[in-house]
Amino acid sequence: MAKQLIVCEKPSAAMKVAYALAEGSVKRVGGRLFPAYSLTRGQNAITVVSALGHLYALDQRSVGWSYPVFDIKWVPINDVDRRMARARAWIDSISKHAEGADEFISACDYDTEGSLIAYNVLRYACRGADAKAKRMRFSTLTKQDLVAAYEGMSSELDATVIEAGRARHELDWIFGVNVSRALMDAQTMAGGCYEVLSAGRVQSPTLYAIYRRENGIRLHVPDPYWVIAAEAEIAGERVPAEYAEGRVLSLSEAEGVTRRCNGADGVVSRVSGRRAVIPPPVPFDLGTLQSEAYRHFGFPPSRTQKIAEKLYLDALISYPRTSSQRLPPSLGYARILEGLGRNRNYAEAATELVSSGRPLRPREGKKTDPAHPAVHPTGNLAEGLGRDDFRVYDLIAKRFMAAFAEAAVKEVTDVEMSCGGDRFLARGEAVLIEGWSRFYAPYSFLREARLPKVSEGDPARMASVSHDAKYTEPPPRFNQSSIIKFMERSGLGTKSTRAEIVDTLYRRGYISGGMIEVTELGAGVITTLKRHFPRLVSIELTRRVEAEMEEIEGGKARREEVMVSTIDEVRETFERMISKEGGMGDGLAELVKAKREGDRTVGPCPSCKTGRLKVIRSKKSGKRFIGCSGYSSGCRFTAPLPQKGRVSVSKRRCKECGYPIVEVRGLGRYVWRLCINVECPTKRGAGRGGGG
DNA sequence: GCAAGGTC
Known part of the structure; x- marks a missing residue:
């Protein structure tokens, strides 16, 4: 009976590997902080342990701050990154489990970084076990894939991939x-x-x-061009139309069109209609989620990522650092939708999808990820989320449901009108089937524009035609x-x-x-x-x-x-x-000086109006405060600052009194935005307690 | 104190 140690990249993967391979029960053997699982499969007693991403990092061999440095080595990551202080005990735990093992298996993500993560763990935490270790290769963390990867594991590590990663x-x-x-x-x-x-x-x-x-x-030089806008009268209604040739590059040409067509009679020269099928949006990979959250909420991508990681740790959504736009059936669509149905925000939509009678099959995008599916809700009940967390969750939940809904369908009608030799176009758009857009509301919008019914040969009077000068824009x-x-x-x-x-x-x-x-x-x-x-x-x-x-x-x-x-x-x-x-x-050096000067400049002085307020550190007491650059010419404006935390200047102004706001970080979890006006109405009544 | 890459 062989004792095998399987090394995974992260705790969630270790759990999945353990349950996929177990033929009997799975026992947690790692203690409260360290995930490790014990199980048997066939003749083998297996222990599954997890890394925590990279547990080793590069560091210089020498000491000091000289450069260039070319001599580097791998060290436990807690030596160089104090946010990874946990890594030390983590590595010790892995070493302890390695002592009893006689076979070693890498089951980290099947990519370059994953191969390297396992290699370093096996080499440094398992006393050189890299030399005899085997490699499981899988593309999803499903039971089927993991069992196949275990049965067909290769007899050695993927040495050249590891070398490429190093x-x-x-x-x-x-x-x-x-x-x-x-x-x-x-x-x-x-x-x-x-x-x-x-x-x-x-x-x-x-x-x-x-x-x-x-x-x-x-360097952009704006070039002028002219846009011709028209209002056409067809079937007794006025509708907006545009010049068929698009933008016009000379004023005389634009004037010519306006002169010839403004108020002139024309005729509908062509009517064409078509159905436009608009498929549901693809499931979220991290990048698409970030850009959608930016579009709707103005969240910078790093904020969306942090929120998504938190939702993941709360087991409300799947792993967010994915590049996949796929939702494999093994996720259990119905189970997730039923879970969402317990949330009253989604109850109606989820029930409709489950009971529609149509098979549950999501729209999927092209992008894939070897280790993870697209970002999706787990179906666990999301309660008591803060406003921003809720917005990101809501976006993910609705995007998921939308993927299972029908395509939306629009009727698009193009009406071409001729006025002498000039042609104008009007476009009508009518939604025939809302489809997925109902499930993704309010994040979806299908444009509509009504046009009256007309046919070729109908009169079309160009009720108004005018031209407008524009300039080419610089790149955004x-x-x-x-x-x-x-x-x-x-x-x-x-x-x-x-x-x-x-x-x-x-x-x-x-x-x-x-x-x-x-x-x-x-x-x-x-x-x-x-x-x-x-x-x-x-x-x-x-x-x-x-x-x-x-x-x-x-x-x-x-x-x-x-x-x-x-x-x-x-x-x-x-x-x-x-x-x-x-x-x-x-x-x-000049630029750094200017930057530092800018960093401590709070804004114009509200007292003398000519000086600038700056963060100043007193030479006498060592304390910091805000003072005016006009001190030498008599301005005595000062404002106190907290002595703890990192103070930075913001562009914000107080909504109550218009004074500048400074931001204080590092006192608890939140950024403290402080109006520098000691008499500001926001400070009346409840004062801010000491902590933060 | 410095990178880019993984993770909770």
Whole structure:
């Protein structure tokens, strides 16, 4: 009887693997905080344990803050990321379960990162078990797939995939950490105050895309064009119509159309009708959920992701970090819909779907994910959700139900009218079958436009025709949703990291605003990188890393060779950078100074009206407060600040008194938005208690 | 203190 240890990527997967493989009962053996399951299958006694994503991370071998650093090693992740403090005890638990085992099996997600996660666990937490470990390969976490993966597991780990994964980690570390340090070193050596600067394979090309868009906007020359709008009178009704040729590029042409047609009689020259079938929207992958929540609620993608992760931990929705738009039948559609039916918000809709008599078959999208289905509700009763949590949940629940509903159908009628040699078009749209749009309301909208019934040859009087001058618009700024779509299109980052990387760009002060603009500092970093490290701002680096990973995976290259040749290439660049560091940092130091100045400027002084309010730290007491830059010319305005927490300036103004608002973070879970006016009416009555 | 990637 063999004692087998199966290593999964995350706790939820470990539980599924355990229950899928068990022939008898499953026993929890890991204690309260650590998931581990004991079961038997055939002659084997199996223990299933779980990693927690990456339990090991790269760190430099040397100590100190010099660069360039090329000598790196894998360490327990709690050594380098204090948010992963749990990892230490977690690894110990895995080691304990490994002691009694004589066979080891990797059952992490069947992708590069998953293969590497299991490899590191087996190698470091299971005393070199990677050498003899086997690999289960599966594409879904269904019982059927997992049993097949167990029965047909390969006799060794996928060594070249693991090597490709290690190469990706090492390349990202070496480029990212060293270039970030180079920027910071150069900046401080040029006399700047200490400031965190960063660069990386994903964040820098993303910033560069925003920077290029900014330049496109600045360099845009508006070209004039004219739009001709008309109101046509057909069958005794006035309907809006547009010029059939679209926009017109000269004023004389526009004037000609208006002169010829305004008030003139014409004729209906063609009527065509068709039915437009509008299928339900596809189920949510994380990116689509993020963009839909941005569209309807204005939530930045990182906020949607955090809310979705919370809903997942509360077992209300499925795993949100998925790129799948598929809902496999094994989810149990009816069970989920019946669960939703217990919620009175969805009772009517869910019941209708279950009892419609039509088979439950969802619309599905093209995108897939090896490890997870599309984001969907679990059917557990969602109660007492906060407003924002509810909105995201509601969107997910309704999107799920909509996927099972009928297609919507519209009747579209195009009416072409001729007025001399000029043609105009009017379009009518009527909803024949609402279908899924009822289930997705209020997030769905089917446009309608009524047209009277007409036939060819009917009179059509152009009751009014006018032209309007317009100018071509510059390309639009990215917003938080479109920049993430850009990253996805360009293959930058993953579904789990894109939103976080955009957040990093904000946190560094490289970008600002909802319609994203590059700050002076962001532009300065791009200019510096382009001069000294052009490769890092180009998405070509990602293409190259992908190509190298493919070569390693295919056995055509070895990780060590790739690393040695890459380091050889970049070593020289770093040496050149160090020798020129002073010059490289000059521009940056100025920009960092300006940024810090901006960061502590609260706004115009409400007292003297000429000075600016700033966050000031008293040299005498060490305490911080808000004071006016006009102090030397006599303005004595001050306002107190809390001495604890991180204070940042916001663009908000108090709704009651119009004074600036500062944000205080790090005192409990919420951001404290504080009006700086001590006499503000919002502060009357209940004062704010100490805690937060 | 720095990347990008996984996870609760």
